[in-house]
Amino acid sequence: MFTTEQRDRTRAQLLAHAEADDSIIGFAYTGSHATGTGDRWSDTDIVLAVRGEVAEAVRGWTTWIYDEFDARHQWDLGTGGTGVIRVFLLPGWVELDITFTPEPEFGARGPQWRTLFGTPHAQPQFPPPDRNTVIGFAWHHALHARICLERGRSWQAAHWINALRDQLITLACLRLDLPTAYSKGAHLLPDEVTAPLESTLVRSLTDPELRRALTATITATAAELNLSDPQLAARLRPMLTELT
Structure with a gap:
């Protein structure tokens, strides 16, 4: 399985790619990495604020991730908004959960959030189960x-x-x-x-x-x-x- 060095190197590459992408105007960590509670086994959860068409950004990033990291599979989840959560499996069992969201929907919906760049907007919190x-x-x-x-x-x-x-x-x-x-x-x-x-x-x-x-x-x-x-x-x- 992956090493912490491999995972952290992947995170750094994701951030650098987002900073160089004019269509990405916000980047945040969610999950345990956002709150400093992650451990050696934690995966990588990020949110990207997209300027323009979300679908276009998803296509472009998917191609790059397959080319850059030799991704083996991906699948999608809904976000509760108009964005997309695309989950990638990389060699070594590195998991990437990348949320592509329109700029107005970029913001914390729970306590696990850390903005690296961009301006987050107030969002409704995820409700607990009924x-x-x-x-x-x-x-x-x-x-x-x-x-x-x-x-x-x-x-x-x-x-x-x-x-x-x-x-x-x-x-x-x-x-x-x-x-x-x-x-x-x-x-x-x-x-x-x-x-x-x-x-x-x-x-x-x-x-x-x-x-x-x-x-x-x-x-x-x-x-x-x-x-x-x-x-x-x-x-x-x-x-x-x-x-x-």
Whole structure:
């Protein structure tokens, strides 16, 4: 895998290329590198403010990154605005997440932001997940895990059990005001939350094991629901128990 020197050299090349590109009028780091909390394994997240057509800048930079770094793959995410997040894989497993955004949308949407050049503009902050939606996903996933068990679909049942655990972790992070995306706050959860989750792991695809894991996951979910929304937990707990 990549070395820190290789990653840092790549970052320096990106900055130099942006400074030399007349269509780029702003450059910022996001992610852990912006707040000084990155480590040896951190990837590179940057935002480019584009003057003119964003699509043209994306095409030009993509060609340059393939030529300069021998990129192996790229794929896109939406930004919630009119920009594009293009994710690149470079040799050595260097990951680049580059947001191309129109100049008016250049600005922090969260605490992880460091401007290197350009003028950021005030932007709406990324909202946290809606708690009611997370709870809805939780009972949905529990129900479908049980249905898959009744149908004898072991792989699909395991999928829904794991997905239910993900919603439980998100709900606990919401309650404790921890990062929710990609389980980034999971390692900060207290032991009383995470210790019971060890029993929710699916150890085999046998029917008894899947039913055991589902019961453990539903039990942990009900406990978290009671802390997050006691009134709703009182309504849902008897129904969740039916699935165990």
